[in-house]
Amino acid sequence: MEAQTPTARRHWLVEFYGSTVGKKWVMAITGVILMGFVVFHMIGNLKVFVPPVDGELEINLYGEWLRSVLFPALPHYVFLWILRLGLIVATVLHVEAMISLTRRNAAAKPQGYTKQEFQAASYASRTMRLTGPLVLAFVIFHLADLTWGIAPFNPDFIHGDVANNLTASLTRAGWVFFYAVANIALGYHLWHGLWSMFQSLGLNNPRYNAARRLFAQAVTVIVVGGNLLILAGVFFGFAPGI
Amino acid sequence: MKVTLRIWRQPGPEADGGFEEHDVDGINEEMSFLEMMDILNDRLVEGGGEPIEFESDCREGICGTCNLVIDGVPHGPQLGTATCQLHMRKFSDGARITVEPWRAAGFPMIKDLIVDRTHLDDIVAAGGYISVNTGSAPDANLMPVAKSVADTAFDAAACIGCGACVAACPNGAAHLFTAAKVAHLNLLPQGQPERYRRVEAMVEEMDQWFGSCTNHGECETACPQSISIDFIAMMNRDYVKSKFKNRRLLSQTN
Numbered sequence: 081m082e083a084q085t086p087t088a089r090r091h092w093l094v095e096f097y098g099s100t101v102g103k104k105w106v107m108a109i110t111g112v113i114l115m116g117f118v119v120f121h122m123i124g125n126l127k128v129f130v131p132p133v134d135g136e137l138e139i140n141l142y143g144e145w146l147r148s149v150l151f152p153a154l155p156h157y158v159f160l161w162i163l164r165l166g167l168i169v170a171t172v173l174h175v176e177a178m179i180s181l182t183r184r185n186a187a188a189k190p191q192g193y194t195k196q197e198f199q200a201a202s203y204a205s206r207t208m209r210l211t212g213p214l215v216l217a218f219v220i221f222h223l224a225d226l227t228w229g230i231a232p233f234n235p236d237f238i239h240g241d242v243a244n245n246l247t248a249s250l251t252r253a254g255w256v257f258f259y260a261v262a263n264i265a266l267g268y269h270l271w272h273g274l275w276s277m278f279q280s281l282g283l284n285n286p287r288y289n290a291a292r293r294l295f296a297q298a299v300t301v302i303v304v305g306g307n308l309l310i311l312a313g314v315f316f317g318f319a320p321g322i
Numbered sequence: 323m324k325v326t327l328r329i330w331r332q333p334g335p336e337a338d339g340g341f342e343e344h345d346v347d348g349i350n351e352e353m354s355f356l357e358m359m360d361i362l363n364d365r366l367v368e369g370g371g372e373p374i375e376f377e378s379d380c381r382e383g384i385c386g387t388c389n390l391v392i393d394g395v396p397h398g399p400q401l402g403t404a405t406c407q408l409h410m411r412k413f414s415d416g417a418r419i420t421v422e423p424w425r426a427a428g429f430p431m432i433k434d435l436i437v438d439r440t441h442l443d444d445i446v447a448a449g450g451y452i453s454v455n456t457g458s459a460p461d462a463n464l465m466p467v468a469k470s471v472a473d474t475a476f477d478a479a480a481c482i483g484c485g486a487c488v489a490a491c492p493n494g495a496a497h498l499f500t501a502a503k504v505a506h507l508n509l510l511p512q513g514q515p516e517r518y519r520r521v522e523a524m525v526e527e528m529d530q531w532f533g534s535c536t537n538h539g540e541c542e543t544a545c546p547q548s549i550s551i552d553f554i555a556m557m558n559r560d561y562v563k564s565k566f567k568n569r570r571l572l573s574q575t576n
């Protein structure tokens with residue numbers, strides 16, 4: 081790698097984000113935010129398993145509630161958009177850090193070994209740069225399918241009728257297959273990422289180090305298991321709440 | 323016993339390199355890997371050829387110069403030791419062994435199996451020291467250090483600067499080396515006055531030459547001193563703390 085000519089001291093935040101340690105810290109913080117999202121998204125969608133009360137589908141009530149959190153203090157959608165903006169900013173930072181670090185790493189290791197025998201790196205850790213972009217591609221597809229309801233993705237989409245939209249989309253075998261593959265990719269991403277973030281944040285203490293792996297594995301199993309269960313429930317028609 | 327070496331040769335930094343095969347027979351399994359290489363070189367010289375260039379000095383695991391990637395693993399298949407501590411009994415008779423140099427952009431090639439590890443020294447020069455007035459040595463135990471802290475600092479100080487961590491890292495990152503050098507001083511009372519300046523200077527120097535850590539953990543397994551990646555977490559923590567620290571409160575310990 082070419083040495084960068086030392087410049088006058090830059091703003092501390094520029095220096096911080098310019099360093100490999102600072103960028104990984106940002107990846108970890110944004111990763112925690114995105115983890116929070118996938119956990120709550122999964123829990124929210126488990127409503128498809130709640131049987132309707134008085135003909136009211138809880139999943140639709142839940143969708144309605146998301147649009148009106150803090151109403152009437154805030155107009156409809158405002159709080160939801162604050163959350164969405166947070167997620168957009170987190171995603172942009174996470175991806176920007178990934179791209180610049182990937183470039184740096186490729187420059188720092190121009191040539192590998194004829195046969196490298198990995199001793200510690202896991203399949204999950206070595207595929208972060210594949211599972212991440214796959215999850216991003218899936219998220220965009222998923223938004224087109226179930227948030228925006230763009231015609232070629234979900235022709236029978238009805239704005240606000242979550243139960244209808246879910247059934248319309250996830251009874252197509254091809255769609256369900258892609259959703260399942262993307263969730264498994266997310267699982268690999270979380271399996272390594274949710275452990276790795278502790279290292280990036282400097283959270284290392286012999287008293288709880290063993291629990292860090294356990295945390296990553298438990299969250300992964302819960303998120304991916306929950307999402308796959310929802311997929312199966314809709315596809316095979318055993319979810320009473322839609 | 324007899325082994326076949328598939329070994330990297332490269333006449334100079336800019337020259338093209340490639341693998342060369344050599345059968346080495348009549349060796350004894352009590353020999354060290356480097357002794358086997360010495361025998362091969364003696365035979366090459368006797369035959370009028372050029373010996374294979376590799377570095378070694380102490381041959382007891384403390385100088386960090388004997389840097390070979392053997393069958394895809396820095397310092398070879400025996401974990402927790404340097405190449406010079408590896409013996410031929412670890413290989414089976416007739417084995418075909420691939421030997422390559424450290425590979426990383428931060429380690430420019432010199433010749434054959436020797437690379438230039440000066441950038442590791444640059445990282446130490448950036449902050450891997452304490453500034454003290456010289457004079458007679460202070461009395462031992464004048465400055466109390468908790469046993470657990472002394473032990474941890476000593477674990478970090480065990481780093482021999484070989485660079486196997488960089489060689490093993492798919493990202494060519496030097497985080498384990500840098501973290502060991504940072505932790506060794508940042509844990510001890512003598513290192514406190516320069517603690518934050520040190521971690522910033524060393525990380526930013528490291529970033530000039532090496533890649534970034536993705537927490538694969540390959541470095542820790544390749545390290546002949548088995549230095550733990552716990553130190554990388556400590557370095558990350560100190561670096562982030564340093565960036566956010568109110569400088570006027572620097573001498574407060576917490």
Ligand code: HEM
Nearest residue numbers: 107108111114115178208209212213216273276277280536
């Ligand atoms: C739901 C979405 C996502 C979640 C929950 C998530 C979570 C995480 C977490 C917790 C880490 C560990 C950070 C660390 O080691 O400090 C991580 C790392 C990573 N993420 Fe994501 N991520 C998500 C989406 C993405 C996307 C969309 C991409 C790329 C397009 C991506 C690419 C990466 C890469 C390449 C790493 C490894 C970074 C490195 O070690 O240098 N992630 N992710």
Ligand code: SF4
Nearest residue numbers: 481482484485487545
């Ligand atoms: S940390 Fe281990 S592998 Fe890295 S330079 Fe020090 S002794 Fe060698």
Ligand code: FES
Nearest residue numbers: 381385386388406
């Ligand atoms: S020759 Fe000194 S560590 Fe191997």
